[in-house]
Amino acid sequence: MEYFYSNAISDNTITLSQEESHHCINVLRHKSGDIINVCGGDGTLYKCEIISATSKGVNARILSAEGGYDHQHYRLRMCVAPTKNIDRFEWFLEKATEMGVDRITPLLCDHSERKVLKTERARKIVLSAAKQSLKRVLPQVDELTGFADVIAQTAGNPNDYELKYIAFCDPDYLKSEINTIISENTPLPADVTIMIGPEGDFSPKEIQTAIQAGYTPLSLGPARLRTETAALVSVAALYIRFASFSRQK
């Protein structure tokens, strides 16, 4: 099913962004009076009638709204240090969106080789992947955020329905194994946050800071994984764990 994303909603009218309007009018040739589907980005799907259509902006009247689409049994926030080779991070953005992620926070760490990120480009990749894989919930992509700021946002001991993990290589820590945290014998978490470091891994100070902030050290198994692969394995683990649950929705 073809649809567009917009959360610009007021007075029962939805306005599409310039990019989405261009796609709607110039690419798909829609015009006033056409019925289109618009995702609010929060899982709500709106059936709308186009009331004014220019490639600068499409306005559509909401005819009906249905919620609860594409609900996952967990909310996943991935905090990942962008890779030096940006292709690798962008590939992760696409794959994570396909499998299902709610929020991606690009991390700036002590050992980060990449210290700048074009957030708009990252968001376009996520939007494109979300449309291609028919996601009704558009993942949020944050600006590049310092490690300490993310810790400050997420500090505090997790409750029974919250899991916070930091994955790193140092073998001198006792860690939870990825396959045990997604075991069917583990209660369903509501909120999962996973931190993945840069090529040079997290610094010892960052690891200590995260643990003090309530993060559990996480092992992603015995393989030597690149940053973007470690992040992918984390997203895949939760996707696979809850695959059949999600299907029931």
Add this chain to the structure above:
Amino acid sequence: MEYFYSNAISDNTITLSQEESHHCINVLRHKSGDIINVCGGDGTLYKCEIISATSKGVNARILSAEGGYDHQHYRLRMCVAPTKNIDRFEWFLEKATEMGVDRITPLLCDHSERKVLKTERARKIVLSAAKQSLKRVLPQVDELTGFADVIAQTAGNPNDYELKYIAFCDPDYLKSEINTIISENTPLPADVTIMIGPEGDFSPKEIQTAIQAGYTPLSLGPARLRTETAALVSVAALYIRFASFSRQK
């Protein structure tokens, strides 16, 4: 640890390929008398002394051999239709190698848009990923193989230690869920074969043929996944399932 791959072994001497010799001599500056590590590609690691070194070919005397490296608790064969955009298939080759796969068979299917594949290039990508992730077992990459030929190679009902799956979209089939086949309550399989179709999916005839040949229909969950993502989710599922088992080795 730095090492090279070669299965050219005779009379206690290992010969490196021209490419590996170039890496050994011109890049890493090794010379006669140096001690190097060579992987046989089967999990055996050889400690060798270089006895003759030219960029055309390095000969080394085997001093010692240790087996059983990088043993996985399963052997995974992925039969995947290469994507129209070859970059996507090459991403899969790299990521599957990082996570662990034993054999990759590029599939030629009824709906394949890509009908040719540069196998040598695919093997170089796998070799490079195997070295980067310190794999001791080099995944085998087959030539592009017709669907019927793979079925002929793998026909017959699987035994208790063998799993054969074909993943496809048609919802009218009863399928095994990816998260149940990797459940800790499922016995450890020894051999797993998973077939992933092209962008246009397997044809109804191919699906019937596979099922008659003992393949079980497989669901990879509710998300709409691209070919290479479906293949990655399959590899990740087994990697994650056996992560801590592998660690014990």
